[in-house]
Amino acid sequence: MKKEFEFINWLRSQKINNPINLIAGIGDDAAIFSSPSNKEILISTDLLSEDIHFKLDFTPPDLLGHKALAVNLSDIAAMGGQANFFLLSIARPKTLPDSFLTELLRGMLELADTYQVTLIGGDTSASVDKLFLNITILGDSFLGKAVKRSGAKVGDEIYITGQLGASALGLELLLQGKRITNNDLTDIEKQALLAHLKPQPRLEFGKTLAIENLASSMIDISDGLSSDLGHICEESGVGATVSLSSLPVFPSATINQALNGGEDYELLFTIPSENNTKLNILSKLFPDLSITKIGIITSDLDRWLIDGKRKTPLLAKGYDHFA
Ligand code: ADP
Ligand code: MG
Secondary structure: OOOHHHHHHHHHHOOOOOOOOEEEOEOEOOOEEOOOOOEEEEEEEEEEEEOOOEOHHHOOHHHHHHHHHHHHHHHHHHOOOEEEEEEEEEEEEOOOOHHHHHHHHHHHHHHHHHOOOEEEEEEEEEEOOOOEEEEEEEEEEEOOOOOOHHHOOOOOEEEEEOOEOHHHHHHHHHHOOOOOOOOOOOHHHHHHHHHHHOOOOOHHHHHHHHHOOOOOEEEEOOOOHHHHHHHHHHHHOOEEEEEHHHOOEOOOOOHHHHHHOOOOOOEEEEEOHHHHHHHHHHHOOOOOOOEEEEEEEEOOOOEEEEEOOEEEEOOOOOOOOOO
16 A cells, blocks of 8 residues: 555645646645635535445445545536646545555545646545545636625525436445446436536536526535525525426426535626526526526525415425434
């Protein structure tokens, strides 16, 4: 097995892009970068714990590397920001082979390259028996342009990108024993497995919404629509009604998976209704991404699901680590 310094030297030898505002990356006690005065810094972190967030028996290492970075990029997307740099901390069980780490980094750096984000440091430790991955992501947005959870106003329309429930369906299939390497998967099964194992952050769309000043609030779907809409409503001091028939449910996913499954990493956002023509025009720039209106922000502080004439409470039933 590689020694810690050999691992770090190996990391430094990988193809890592080198933007002009990076003054010192991996190799010093701290990284240094400069940042333009018309921008604000965004910073966020996510921890992935083995057997809580992923299981090694069904997670290929390159896809784990991809996902660890993707979920962090998704947080920057949800602010409408531009992602720039990240730090990676790894606690590695002694039994994990070098080849696993090499593959993990390959998948991660491939995604980093796609979005031109740069690995600028991290920390490396041993762990007794589980793998832990932590990424801290740094991004920026123009002054005052970042989109918070707290800006939704009564009458705003609620939208979602993509489809819901694919990731939860993918997890269910993995737990049933399906693997991404199986060659008898249906198209739907394959898409669901990839939605879970290889989520795509909506960075470009989020950034465009923010630059065009269209969204009043935004969040990414990590816990599940019911919980994440709850976060917007609570932070904004408003309520919401969601129409069941308009929900973009992934084919063969259940309503429960779509509402509460989580890990779709789609963007949930609100816009003042006068912006909907502009949103329509903007959505044409993203022909591969569906954008669906699912409801409306209300003054009644509760959240409701409307199904024809039936109205049921939309309770936050997404993932809770401490539940
Ligand atoms: P220190 O003793 O100051 O923590 P380290 O020996 O841990 O320094 O790290 C040396 C350099 O390698 C630092 O620049 C650090 O940011 C970087 N580094 C360490 N582990 C990782 C990692 N897992 N990913 C990226 N960079 C790392
Ligand atoms: Mg260290």
